[in-house]
Structure formats: C-alpha cells, structure tokens
Amino acid sequence: MGKNIYFTVGPSQLYPTVRKHILEALDNDILSISHRSLKFKEIFKTAQGNLRKLLNIPDSHQVLFLSSALEAMERVTQGVVANTSFHIITGSFGKTWFNIAKNLGKTPLKIEAEAGDGVDLSKLKIPKEAEVICITQNDTSFGVAIPMEDIYKLRDRYPKKLVAIDIVSSAPFLGIDFSKIDIAFFSVQKGFGMPAGLGVLIISPQALKKAQKITKKGISIGSFHSLTALSEKAKQYQTPETPNVLNIFLLSKITEDFLKLGIKRLRKETEEKAELIYNFAKTHPNFNPFVKEKKYYSKTTIVIDVKGQSKMILEKLKQKGFIVGSGYGSLKEDHIRIANFPSHKLADIKTLLSSF
Numbered sequence: 001m002g003k004n005i006y007f008t009v010g011p012s013q014l015y016p017t018v019r020k021h022i023l024e025a026l027d028n029d030i031l032s033i034s035h036r037s038l039k040f041k042e043i044f045k046t047a048q049g050n051l052r053k054l055l056n057i058p059d060s061h062q063v064l065f066l067s068s069a070l071e072a073m074e075r076v077t078q079g080v081v082a083n084t085s086f087h088i089i090t091g092s093f094g095k096t097w098f099n100i101a102k103n104l105g106k107t108p109l110k111i112e113a114e115a116g117d118g119v120d121l122s123k124l125k126i127p128k129e130a131e132v133i134c135i136t137q138n139d140t141s142f143g144v145a146i147p148m149e150d151i152y153k154l155r156d157r158y159p160k161k162l163v164a165i166d167i168v169s170s171a172p173f174l175g176i177d178f179s180k181i182d183i184a185f186f187s188v189q190k191g192f193g194m195p196a197g198l199g200v201l202i203i204s205p206q207a208l209k210k211a212q213k214i215t216k217k218g219i220s221i222g223s224f225h226s227l228t229a230l231s232e233k234a235k236q237y238q239t240p241e242t243p244n245v246l247n248i249f250l251l252s253k254i255t256e257d258f259l260k261l262g263i264k265r266l267r268k269e270t271e272e273k274a275e276l277i278y279n280f281a282k283t284h285p286n287f288n289p290f291v292k293e294k295k296y297y298s299k300t301t302i303v304i305d306v307k308g309q310s311k312m313i314l315e316k317l318k319q320k321g322f323i324v325g326s327g328y329g330s331l332k333e334d335h336i337r338i339a340n341f342p343s344h345k346l347a348d349i350k351t352l353l354s355s356f
C-alpha cells in the first residue's frame with residue numbers, strides 16, 4: 001500500500017488492513033447510512049467495545065468520539081475546569097493545551113521542563129486551586145514520555161483532583177489503570193494507523209459529575225459537543241452531530257485487527273523495535289537520543305539528535321522510500337523523529353536503520 005513507508009509521527013503509515021476496510025465500507029454502503037440508524041449504532045458499539053477490550057477500559061468509564069485531540073483538549077478544559085487547571089509540560093503539545101485553557105478564559109498554571117527533559121512528579125507540588133492535572137503523557141515534539149507509575153503516585157498524593165492525560169502518540173501501546181485516571185484522549189492518525197479526523201475521549205463518572213457541577217454554576221461547558229451532550233448521546237451509541245462514520249467504522253475494524261494480534265504482542269513488538277532504534281542512536285558515531293534520561297524515553301515517538309544534519313538525512317532516506325520526520329519547531333534541523341507504531345514492521349525498521 002502506497003509508494004513510501006511513513007515513519008512520520010502523525011499522520012503516519014496506514015495500518016496494512018486499512019485499504020481492505022475502506023473497500024468494505026464502500027461495498028456495504030456504510031458511507032450512506034443514517035447516523036441514527038441501527039446499523040450505525042452497531043458500528044459505534046463495536047468500535048467502543050473493541051476499544052474497551054484492547055485498552056482495558058472499565059464499564060465505569062465512557063468512550064466518546066470527537067473530531068481530534070485538540071478538540072479533546074478544549075472539551076476537557078471547558079468541561080471540567082471552572083477556573084484553574086494545572087499543566088505538566090514537556091513539549092509543544094503540552095503548551096498547546098495550556099494555551100487552549102488560557103484562550104477559554106481559564107487560569108491555567110504550569111510546570112514546564114527544558115526541551116528533552118522530563119518532569120519529576122515525585123517532588124511536584126500541585127497548587128490547591130488546581131481542579132485538574134493535565135499531563136501530556138507522551139509529548140511527540142521532543143519524544144518525552146512520563147511513566148504511568150509516576151502519574152499514579154501523583155494521583156495518590158492528590159486524590160481529590162482530576163487527572164487528564166494526552167495519550168495521542170502512545171496509544172494503544174500504553175497500558176493504563178483507569179481506576180487512577182479520569183480522562184484520557186487520543187486521535188487515530190498516530191498509533192492506530194488510520195486516516196486523521198477522529199478523536200477518542202475516555203472519561204470517568206467523577207469527571208462527568210464535575211461537568212454537571214460547572215453547568216450548575218452558570219459556566220458554559222460548550223454546546224452540541226459538550227462532555228454532557230456527548231455522554232448522553234453515547235449512551236444510545238450515537239454522537240450529537242453527523243460524525244466521521246468512515247473513521248468510526250475503520251476504528252471498529254482496526255481494533256479488531258489489534259485484538260487478533262493481541263495487545264501483549266503489540267506491546268512487546270513496540271518495545272523491541274524501540275530498543276533497536278535507541279541502540280542505533282546510542283552507538284552511532286554522530287547521533288544521540290535527544291531525551292537525556294532513559295526514564296523519559298518515548299517508546300513510540302523517538303527523537304534523535306543528528307547534530308544539524310536532519311535535512312540531508314531525510315533527503316537520503318526519502319530516496320529509498322522512507323519518510324522520516326524532521327525536528328519540531330526551532331529544532332527542525334537538529335533532530336529527526338521516528339515513529340514506532342503498530343503499522344511499522346520490525347523488518348522495515350531494520351531496513352530503515354541500515355539505510356542511513
């Protein structure tokens with residue numbers, strides 16, 4: 001499928017079965033059926049049920065469909081923050097979330113790491129007024145990942161605060177204990193190997209209660225896509241608007257493919273491929289992993305410091321059919337970024353690494 005292999009961090013290489021599933025959608029009129037029909041509800045239910053199995057989402061938590069991860073940041077901030085959110089920032093996506101909160105008229109607070117550093121959560125003091133702790137679990141810009149164990153411990157120290165995590169570029173690899181997480185969200189064009197245009201938000205009953213509380217205070221939590229509106233419709237396996245039916249259908253199929261492969265195997269393969277890539281970066285005479293501490297190494301979006309050689313390397317790899325990402329923002333020339341998603345086969349990673 002396709003001419004090149006995309007190791008870009010999103011959109012990325014499509015999962016190999018996407019073509020087959022799109023053809024099935026066309027052949028079975030999936031793109032013409034009503035979003036209020038029984039057939040659509042079944043697709044919604046399957047996508048949601050498969051995600052529950054794959055990510056071990058308990059019945060207590062709801063699965064909602066949005067348009068993107070940035071939308072999720074906005075909905076979450078509107079929905080569960082009356083005044084103050086606290087943001088743990090290790091890259092540009094954390095910054096984006098913080099700015100969304102500001103633009104919505106909230107009072108966000110933050111701790112921000114230097115590029116390539118993590119944040120030590122064990123020593124972190126969260127201000128009293130913070131209602132929700134917002135964490136970019138895997139910041140795609142610098143390849144910094146916050147270990148889930150650290151997040152659980154932080155949650156244990158602040159049991160009354162809500163915890164919301166951005167898992168856009170770590171799902172479905174990341175294992176999550178949802179008893180300690182109120183909100184997690186991702187979009188599908190990264191680890192799920194799908195076309196862009198669908199966001200998934202997993203939410204606890206406590207977080208939904210908070211949304212109702214905020215509404216009662218007279219603060220707007222949004223309109224047709226408020227957390228409450230999404231939650232009410234999701235109970236009937238529907239969305240308030242006409243959704244991205246194709247992507248919900250594809251998600252129902254891709255999750256089935258992942259379940260067949262097995263989440264254990266998917267995670268083990270991701271670990272193995274990540275180790276190959278990090279070893280390559282560490283043993284290369286001119287390169288280094290950009291993230292300093294191993295503890296914060298992302299397994300799914302790996303950033304390599306190539307000492308200003310990014311443009312030349314990307315060009316060379318492109319000629320061999322490998323599309324690799326440049327560095328983020330001002331580090332464009334200094335870094336390359338390699339995605340390690342389920343769509344990326346071990347053999348392709350090996351060929352990629354021998355093509356530098």
Ligand SMILES: *Cc1c(COP(=O)(O)O)cnc(C)c1O
Pocket residue numbers: 010068069070071093136138139140166167168169187188
């Ligand atoms: C890509 C990305 C987003 C934004 O996702 P969209 O689908 O473009 O809204 C947010 N957070 C992280 C960590 C990302 O990698």
